[in-house]
Amino acid sequence: MAIWVIADKCTGCGLCAKACPYGAMLVEDKLASLGPRCTQCGACLEACKFQALQSDLDQEPPPDLTGYRGVWVFCEVREGAPARVSLELLGQGGILAAELGQPLAAVLVGDKVESLVPELAAQGAQRVYVAQDPGLAVYSTLAYTRVLSELIATHRPGILLLGATPLGRDLAPRLSRRLDLGLTADCTELAIDPEGGGLMQTRPAFGGNLMATIVTPRARPQMATVRPGVMALGPRREGAQAEVVRHPVRLEPGDLLVRLLASQTQGQRPVDLTAARVIVAGGRGCGGPKGMDLLAQLAQALGGELGGTRVAVEEGWLAPARQIGQTGLTVRPELYIACGVSGAIQHRAGCLGARYIVAINRDRRAPIFSVADYALAGDMFKIVPALLSALKGAA
Ligand SMILES: Cc1cc2nc3c(=O)[nH]c(=O)nc-3n(C[C@H](O)[C@H](O)[C@H](O)COP(=O)(O)OP(=O)(O)OC[C@H]3O[C@@H](n4cnc5c(N)ncnc54)[C@H](O)[C@@H]3O)c2cc1C
Structure with missing residues (x-):
């Protein structure tokens, strides 16, 4: 698609520049022009009240889409x-x-x-x-x-x-x-x-x-x-x-230009968090590998898997295959226990499908509490060991 300005119609009102999400419309001397950041998204076309912007889409006949079904x-x-x-x-x-x-x-x-x-x-x-x-x-x-x-x-x-x-x-x-x-x-x-x-x-x-x-x-x-x-x-x-x-x-x-010469499978069992019924997720609040080990014990005691935030992965406390969120996995376990996780929107995007969310965080205003079914406000290093010994007692 190409977009162009019809100079005779442009009043330089700037509506197109306001509508452009990329800051690509330039208005100088009462005339708009498209700068190099233009992605041809078309937001400016809808904003212009003077029909001063046109695209070649307007000129093309609509395609025949009949017969596409199913x-x-x-x-x-x-x-x-x-x-x-x-x-x-x-x-x-x-x-x-x-x-x-x-x-x-x-x-x-x-x-x-x-x-x-x-x-x-x-x-x-x-x-x-x-x-x-x-x-x-x-x-x-x-x-x-x-x-x-x-x-x-x-x-x-x-x-x-x-x-x-x-x-x-x-x-x-x-x-x-x-x-x-x-x-x-x-x-x-x-x-x-x-x-x-x-x-x-x-x-x-x-x-x-x-x-x-x-x-x-x-x-x-x-x-x-x-x-x-x-x-x-x-x-x-x-x-x-x-x-x-x-x-x-x-x-x-x-x-058939590509031929498979050999394939290797990982020695370890590949993790599939998307099928897990219980996930214990750790974030920055774990403070390091020791905190993550504690959560791994909780996950094991509940027959679940360990997951976590992007921060935990970036810090090297957790394998990338266990990251949950917008750029990680989307999971739907029965039970999701988030420990030391603030609950940023990008993390919540991956865990909102859980049936029950339990959040452990020492900050009462942490966003994860807004989506949690059970909120435990406090230090995970006190709460998780207490949960572990309660589970051992119940076994
Ligand atoms: C494009 C984009 C994509 C992203 N994709 C993802 C993604 O897929 N997944 C993801 O997770 N993030 C993703 N992020 C990052 C996201 O924005 C957050 O930065 C990240 O989720 C925060 O991780 P966190 O909760 O571990 O850390 P923080 O936000 O730093 O939170 C740590 C929390 O731990 C609590 N805490 C500290 N100590 C304790 C303790 N002893 N006991 C209890 N609580 C404690 C704190 O109160 C705090 O709430 C993405 C960001 C961008 C911009």
Whole structure:
């Protein structure tokens, strides 16, 4: 998109400069101009009361979006099973599809993956598009992009959802570029616009200080990624059936430029906090590795996992895979115990889905208390040992 100023109409009123979130509109000698910081976001177009700003979008005829129907979820396969985030997206996709009165479909790409259809049907998929080929056994950007692009061009879905996993974060932007689509990454809410029927894609913006709702009015499918744990699993319908649509795969040599020579798995059990029922989270208030060890004991006593804030990770007290929050994980345990955590908005974004939040903080005004079900105001080095001995006594 390009935006330009019509000098004859511009009064230099400055409304566009006020509306510009990037400080990119310059007004000099009663004339506006676009500076180098312009991102073409279009905020100035709406602000101008004199039609002095124009974009080439105004000149383009609206695209024909008829015939795009249905909600698709790309099903990521890990070690022969659907990734949990894909099942979570089927739950949310089902809500969107029901609102639109359209079908919910899953897309399975890989080698010998058709056996997973019953699992996807049980999680709500009414149709499953299956693309199988030995060349798809291991994820590769170009091969998967080809298959998904062909499927989209043939079946024209209205919405495509992917997990914001390393794979989804690689595939979604490539698809968006190849098909000239929009893409909203890391959405925390998805809903249908009751007026236009478009997908309202909400995500944190400006460092998590505000939530932005994004729509994609000129392209289909509307594409969004969602991080694991953000959406809840839908109800399971054991024995449900799904229609299978097989897609013939024809890969070109140029799609297989990357070959997997070897793969290594971590010696340790990989942590998956998104599936934990109990999480004990530590923040700066832990004061160091000793404080974190104390919390690890509490987590173990409760059969849970240890997590924490970005500060705890940056200090080196906690592995990055255990960070909770906007730039870490989104978790939904039954019980979340936050110790020495202030509860900054970026941290709360990752733990608000917990059923019960218990906060231990010596500052009574700490923001974490505003979202806690149980607030323990005091020193964690006194409260946590007391909890531990109470648990030992109860055992
Ligand atoms: C773009 C962006 C993304 C971010 N992403 C994340 C993210 O994903 N996750 C995340 O956590 N943060 C994230 N942050 C950082 C976030 O803004 C906060 O800085 C961070 O969460 C604060 O961590 P904290 O609670 O450990 O530390 P602090 O805010 O310093 O809080 C420490 C708390 O410990 C309490 N305390 C101290 N001693 C004790 C004691 N003995 N007993 C009990 N309480 C005690 C204090 O009263 C205080 O409330 C992000 C920031 C930005 C800008």
